[in-house]
Amino acid sequence: MFSLLLNQYRRTLILFLVLALIIILEMVQFRAAIYPGLLPIFEWVRYSSWIGILGTTYGSIYATVEAGHLLSMATIGGVVLATDLRLLGIVFRDVPSETLTRGTHKVFKLALVVAILTGIFCAAGVADKVYYMQVFWFKMLVLAVGSGFVFFIKQPLLNSMPHAQINPWLLRLLAITSILIWFTVAATGRWIGFS
Amino acid sequence: MINELLLQFAQWLYAQSYSQMLLAGYYSYNWVEATHVLTLMLSIGSLFIIDFRMLGLILPNVPASTIANRLHKPMIIGFAIMFITGFLLVYAKPVETVQSLWFRIKMILLVCAFINAWIFNARLKAAEGSWDMDPVAPKNLRTGAIISLVLWCGVVTMGRYIPYDWVDCVNVENPTILWAAGCVEQLQAL
Numbered sequence: 001m002f003s004l005l006l007n008q009y010r011r012t013l014i015l016f017l018v019l020a021l022i023i024i025l026e027m028v029q030f031r032a033a034i035y036p037g038l039l040p041i042f043e044w045v046r047y048s049s050w051i052g053i054l055g056t057t058y059g060s061i062y063a064t065v066e067a068g069h070l071l072s073m074a075t076i077g078g079v080v081l082a083t084d085l086r087l088l089g090i091v092f093r094d095v096p097s098e099t100l101t102r103g104t105h106k107v108f109k110l111a112l113v114v115a116i117l118t119g120i121f122c123a124a125g126v127a128d129k130v131y132y133m134q135v136f137w138f139k140m141l142v143l144a145v146g147s148g149f150v151f152f153i154k155q156p157l158l159n160s161m162p163h164a165q166i167n168p169w170l171l172r173l174l175a176i177t178s179i180l181i182w183f184t185v186a187a188t189g190r191w192i193g194f195s
Numbered sequence: 196m197i198n199e200l201l202l203q204f205a206q207w208l209y210a211q212s213y214s215q216m217l218l219a220g221y222y223s224y225n226w227v228e229a230t231h232v233l234t235l236m237l238s239i240g241s242l243f244i245i246d247f248r249m250l251g252l253i254l255p256n257v258p259a260s261t262i263a264n265r266l267h268k269p270m271i272i273g274f275a276i277m278f279i280t281g282f283l284l285v286y287a288k289p290v291e292t293v294q295s296l297w298f299r300i301k302m303i304l305l306v307c308a309f310i311n312a313w314i315f316n317a318r319l320k321a322a323e324g325s326w327d328m329d330p331v332a333p334k335n336l337r338t339g340a341i342i343s344l345v346l347w348c349g350v351v352t353m354g355r356y357i358p359y360d361w362v363d364c365v366n367v368e369n370p371t372i373l374w375a376a377g378c379v380e381q382l383q384a385l
Contacts, residue, residue, distance in 0.1 A: 067352035078240020103254035
């Protein structure tokens, strides 16, 4: 029974263990203890690392990478909306949702990698500012939750069986959760820009 | 002549109280800008999926016409929101925007992107049924998809450049750039 559960829901269990660990660490004030220690790292990234120097010295490179970040986020948004609106039965009703979710996942992964790499570059140029922004840390948390949700819950579940065998309300819940998470990631990015 | 007319029009827009109210309201301007940027996910996101399908990079086992037809409506809704919010952003800062070189390049790229979309749609309709299930579109549609991707990447990049002041009228002395950016007063002062 235990080994069956472990094999079938291995990724989900890992995610829950990670979440439990984060809660425990939060309860023992781990985050509060390490937060001041992160400042020198952020200052080093901003003033001494090559990405920080490149981003602050050459505004044109920084703006171009920002555009790349926006384009990768747009691609993520397009894939998320197409697949999740299909799960909600709003678009692509004549295309099997299995085909759509599997066929777009590679592009999603590629766009996510580009978004993360360009995001690191953009954050490096203003690392000493984002360190003090609550919205930056909130975005990082939502991004981590979103990535965990996609790779440990949504995709394994959608790939595990034909979607007709999954409770339709569970599919709708997955789709709405996914749209909300990625919209929050994008919106908090804009919020950082305003702060 | 065209630069003078555009500047006069921008100054007339700026003289309106709603223009200044939109810019002065911290949340109003930011909400409009945030909506403009976030709608990229709907408009450009849908467009990229269609273009990627034409190039055979995504969903090769789904008919290309199905992808294009089903994403057409969300994409148009996205672009409609982007144009309304884009107009409001220009309305809030008309003089600054009209004299931005990046904004002008962006508008030229936008026109090119729409001409390309119009030709692409005509070709798509003309070829309907003949290749729908092929994993890759015919060469003329692939070319249209690549041009579309390049033009829209350019539009987004130019949009990102607009807030930067590298080629603002007060920072440039080159007459060609001043003319291209529409810096009327600086050109007259030369």
